[in-house]
Amino acid sequence: MREKHFTVLHITDLHMKIDRLYNQRLVLDAFLNDLDAQCKEHGYPEVILFTGDLVHNADDDKVYDRLFDEFIDKLLQVTNCGYSRIYFCPGNHDLQRTGIKETEDSFSKFLNPQDERDFVNEGFFNGDIPKIARQRQRHYFDFVEFFEPDGFLCGDEIVQLYDLDPLNLSIMSINTAWSGFGGIEKKSDLRKLILPEAPIANAVEKIPNDRFVICAQHHPTSWLTETAEQCLIDTLADKVDMHLFGHVHDPRPEIIKNYNGSTFRNQSGALYSWIEDRYMGYSLLKVKSPEKHLHAVWRTYFQRRKAFGSAEDISDTGGHLYSCPQAETYFSTEIGEAKKEELKSWCNTENKRHIEELFDQGMAEKPISKLFVAPPLTRQVFAEDRSEVGSNEFIEVPFAFSEITESNDNIIVSAHPEYGKSTLLQQICRRMCETCGEDDHGTEAFIPAFLNFQDFAPGTNRVEKAIRNALPDLPAGITIKTLLNEGLLTICVDDVDISNVTKMRILRDFVSEYNPNRFIFSTPRSRESSYVRVDLAMPVQFKNLFLGQFSRKNLRALVKKWDEPNIAEEKLLDRVISELRAINVPQTPINSTLLLDIMSSDPTFSPINRPTLIERFLE
Missing domain, CATH: 1.10.8 (Helicase, Ruva Protein; domain 3)
Incomplete structure (x- = not known):
């Protein structure tokens, strides 16, 4: 069972529009800057939930491509999330008016039927509703299918269910927007949205036991027809721990108590709104499972400052909410800045001495640390102008040793045999210890630990024990679990063998569970192979580097x-x-x-x- 809490980033209602890019960039740049600071304070999110209205007009040419280039790609870099850890549901602005007109006849029979529940369920079973939803939101579906989120259990155009076992988390995404009018003739969707009960009930049955369950949809339930709302509430009763939505651009967080526990409902404001008096903001939601402790952090955009800040405008607690006193106690015991300073001093002295004792003795009589010369490193980057590089899509550019030791990037270093990849990783560890605590150096995950791929073997807490053995005695009150939970470790793993299915599965599960930490891997490359990107199918992003011979x-x-x-x-x-x-x-x-x-x-x-x-x- 996972001991650490996980963090969810909830954003909604971006309304990306090409002719609003200047104003949107002002807000989104401020958002990314603020999010970067919040991630460093509260931890990087393991999951991103985007609850609809990705774009303003889904019929605009290549607007989803612009959404990715202008925002999603940057968001994933700031949060250190891989493409497989962002989950979407569509909003009313993700409907295409062209699709609504194309399906006008086939959809009309679902308006005000005599027995709504049975009639709509039958429309789902015979395939009419999924087909209509696909036609009306085809650009949205084309876009989100690129991401292939982790943990897919079941799904269709109306409901998708995902299960992330390392997080003890299930996510249900519901398409409440498929039956909307898309603003045509200024028709309102309020109390007119149709939702079949059957796919939701089917997904609920497949949720594993004892999971923390998040349900994400665009519209508040009050926008559904009365029948659809009651069916949804009854189906989800006592099954959902967190219910997220947007649409109304008005933040209303609340905890709903019931006889079998409680549900946290987060009606979030828009990330961007072109209407001046509408709220703009986002939230980070920290969850400790299985206790189901919650710490919600809201951030508000202040127009005059053109910056995000504490959401004092929506609560008298500065935008902080705890689910119970025990939750406040738990989240208040995270490692503070004073303890981090103590750890930095320990790393700079004890851990550095430990690493030198382990790795300074080489084949020559002189210490390796005294002889070490940073080898040539190159990184593959996409060649924007392919005319200069022939048919290749990627080119190699130099990558400095200091860029590894001073950044927060996850790195994969591939090298031919005997090119010094093990020594490189060991000296990365030493250099990180040497610069730890310097104002202009270092990474958030400032404690390096050197492991061998063989340490990733089946068994209870084998990797955690290997990390413990790789470090000297820790300061009082600090455990390996604490360091992992806080994301303070840079874990260097030598000789990663992609062909070893069992160990790779253990490595991926470990990275998934502890992805707030930083990872640097080395992997062998045969002399015959050309330089290609190494894909380890990890849940976080990696930069690929190649280790060359000495110049x-x-x-x-x-x-x-x-x-x-x-x-x-x-x-x-x-x-x-x-x-x-x-x-x-x-x-x-x-x-x-x-x-x-x-x-x-x-x-x-x-x-x-x-x-x-x-x-x-x-x-």
Whole structure:
């Protein structure tokens, strides 16, 4: 059972419109800046729920493409969420008027039927309603099907159910907008929206036991017909812990008590509204399962400041709500800034000393940390102008070692055998400890731990135990679970073998459960393979890097650090390059170090091949 709380980002009613981009960018830039700060304070969300009105006019050409480029892609980067952890439901603005007109005849029979419940259910069973919904919202469906969210259990055009076992969470997305009028002839949808009961009941039956259940839809239930509202309420009774919706641009959070517990209802305001007096804001919802403790944080956009801030305009608690006193106690015990400073000091001293003791002894007599030279790293990026790169879609650009140690990005480093990927990960750990606490350096996940892929084996808490063994004694009152729950660890995993199905499943589950932390993986690459992006199918985003062989500049830095008094630096550099080329071996750190070590005692040594190089070194 998951011990940590998880966080949900709830946004709604963006109304992306191409001719409003200037004003929307003002709000969305402020939103992303504020969200970045809130994620650092409250933790990165494991799940994003977007409850409709993604765009203003679904018939506008390529408006969903613009939505992705202008907002969704940036949102996923800020939240560190992968494409598989954002969940949608459509709103009335995601209806296409062209689709409404195309389905006018087939839909008319569902208006004011004599026995609404049975008639609408029959329309669902015979396929009429799913077909109408698809026609009316085809651009929306084309867009959201790109994301392929995690945990799909069942679904159709009306209801989708997802189950995220690592989070102990089930998500139900309901399409309340399919039967709307789309504003044609200014017809109101209030109390006219039709919803079949059957697909909702079917989804409810498939929810695993003891899950925290979130139901997301665009419209408040009061916008459904009386029959549809009553059917929905009866079907979801005592099954849903959190009910999220938007549409009315008016935030109304409340906790509804019933005989079998309580339901948190979050009617959220719009993320963007072009109407001046409408509320704009968003919320972060933190949940501790199975206790079902809740901490809701609302943020409001203030027009004059053009910035988001505490939602003091909707509550006298500064936009904070706790489900009960026990929830407030739990969420108030998260690691504070003072404890983080203590951990940074521990990392800079104890953890750094521990890492040096483990990894400083190499094949040569000199400490690895004194000889280490950052190797050439490149990253694949999309080539916007393909005319310059032929038929390739990606090009390689340099990536600095400091960009790894000072960023929050998840990284995959692929390298040919003996190119030094293990040493690279170990030195990343050391460098992170060395710079920990400096004002202009570091990552939010500032405590590095080096693991081997073999540590990801079946068994109870095997990975957690491996992390514990990889670190020195922690400060008093701190546990590995605490560090994982707070997202303070950068977990470096060496030699990730994509072909090992069992261990990869364990690794993915671990990343999914503890994704607020940071992950750096190394993976081997055969000498025959070309440079392609490594896809580990992880629930968070990764940057792909390739580790190359030493350039002359890198070798010069290594020779300088070697500090051999008997041979001039430039002469020694030329000798190393010449000898390695003569035996046709790559200029890797290990090959260069072996040769330098031998030449220190025998300047005349000239290897015939690599085996003789190793044999002479061992002598």
